Amino acid sequence: MTPGARLAMAAEILDAVLEGTAAEKALTGWARKSRYAGSKDRAAVRDHVFDALRCMRSYAALGGAMTGRGLTIGLLRAEGTDPATLFTGEGHCPAPLTEAEETAGAAPAPGAEAGDMPDWIWPLVTQSLGDQAEAVAECLRHRAPVQIRANLSRHDSAAVIAMLAEEGITAAPGPLAPSAIEVSEGARRLTGTRAFADGVFEMQDAASQAVCATIPLKDGQRLLDYCAGGGGKTLALAARAQLDLFAHDATPERMQDLPVRAERAGVPVTLVDGSDLPGLAPFDVVLCDVPCSGSGSWRRAPEGKWRLTADRLDDLQNIQGQILSDVADLVAPDGLLAYATCSLLAEENRDRIDAFIAGNPGWQVQADHRWTPLDGGDGFYLALLRRI
Numbered sequence: 001m002t003p004g005a006r007l008a009m010a011a012e013i014l015d016a017v018l019e020g021t022a023a024e025k026a027l028t029g030w031a032r033k034s035r036y037a038g039s040k041d042r043a044a045v046r047d048h049v050f051d052a053l054r055c056m057r058s059y060a061a062l063g064g065a066m067t068g069r070g071l072t073i074g075l076l077r078a079e080g081t082d083p084a085t086l087f088t089g090e091g092h093c094p095a096p097l098t099e100a101e102e103t104a105g106a107a108p109a110p111g112a113e114a115g116d117m118p119d120w121i122w123p124l125v126t127q128s129l130g131d132q133a134e135a136v137a138e139c140l141r142h143r144a145p146v147q148i149r150a151n152l153s154r155h156d157s158a159a160v161i162a163m164l165a166e167e168g169i170t171a172a173p174g175p176l177a178p179s180a181i182e183v184s185e186g187a188r189r190l191t192g193t194r195a196f197a198d199g200v201f202e203m204q205d206a207a208s209q210a211v212c213a214t215i216p217l218k219d220g221q222r223l224l225d226y227c228a229g230g231g232g233k234t235l236a237l238a239a240r241a242q243l244d245l246f247a248h249d250a251t252p253e254r255m256q257d258l259p260v261r262a263e264r265a266g267v268p269v270t271l272v273d274g275s276d277l278p279g280l281a282p283f284d285v286v287l288c289d290v291p292c293s294g295s296g297s298w299r300r301a302p303e304g305k306w307r308l309t310a311d312r313l314d315d316l317q318n319i320q321g322q323i324l325s326d327v328a329d330l331v332a333p334d335g336l337l338a339y340a341t342c343s344l345l346a347e348e349n350r351d352r353i354d355a356f357i358a359g360n361p362g363w364q365v366q367a368d369h370r371w372t373p374l375d376g377g378d379g380f381y382l383a384l385l386r387r388i
Ligand SMILES: C[S@@+](CC[C@H](N)C(=O)[O-])C[C@H]1O[C@@H](n2cnc3c(N)ncnc32)[C@H](O)[C@@H]1O
Pocket: 226, 227, 228, 229, 230, 231, 232, 233, 234, 248, 249, 250, 251, 254, 289, 290, 291, 292, 319, 323
């Protein structure tokens, strides 16, 4: 495919996304029916689509329309390319710009439009992040680095970097945690490497690793990962100490890969059903990596930025409060409740903790931490609550 044809395809997929189709579904549907597209074409179309989703408002402003075509015109203008060079109408390239399109388009207005945020959420972002808001929004407009976690129970990160180099993958020490590694070349081949099959590393963002590295742990403790999902944090915690480790999720199917991942990493994890928890309590540490807006990871999942609504954010806050009160009784006296989100919003972070403490006098905040994409990984929040 020519560069112009790739853009035309991206515009078509973006139209489907604007009509409500999930980007991954639209991309898979296109790839299935486009056998002519090689792997480089697929990667390029995917990159265009995700770049446009990260920068949807500013590209629509520059391109003069919130359509697939407008977004791709905006994308080119943003990178300083004259759209006329690719919108030629030749072969499978998009049709030349009309006179109206030539003159449409303007620099995005400062604030929510330039920061590529919905208007309703911008005040929440600025209140939560203060003078970092614009820089964080700018960071979220760009691709996230590829980061992995060295399984420190097996090898240090320097050894993992050397093993990856032998398999043709270029990596260097990453930010925020001793286990973090950033991959600069060969990232698409990571999960096909021998090192991955041997449990030497896992795919994991550096801030997610930092959350796990910040929770104080001791050998022999009983730890419950209450919202385990695929088990990314379960495994990162398991690598830090000899734990009696339990994983739970309200949707147990989300944990279906966890036994295989745990075996690959060489760590024992017991999957538990909610009804078994009272009999297994108390736990020394309970981690609640609660469902949230995902605003800290909007670089990786930019659709979330546009699909989130104020009603959904309200629902999430209720779920977060409910999870805190559900797990409180599972924590041993003097034990720790670790509350984590990948959100940048105070409404899902410190506000939830303050509300919990106000209604539960037997608890105190031992520490809380916030990471933003300016620190080098996704945005995350962690509060450590001690049962007194
Ligand atoms: C942010 S994800 C967890 C990600 C996971 N900890 C990781 O590091 O890969 C939140 C998880 O909470 C689960 N969840 C939602 N509501 C819950 C509830 N009331 N109790 C327990 N888990 C819940 C979801 O099914 C989802 O898997």
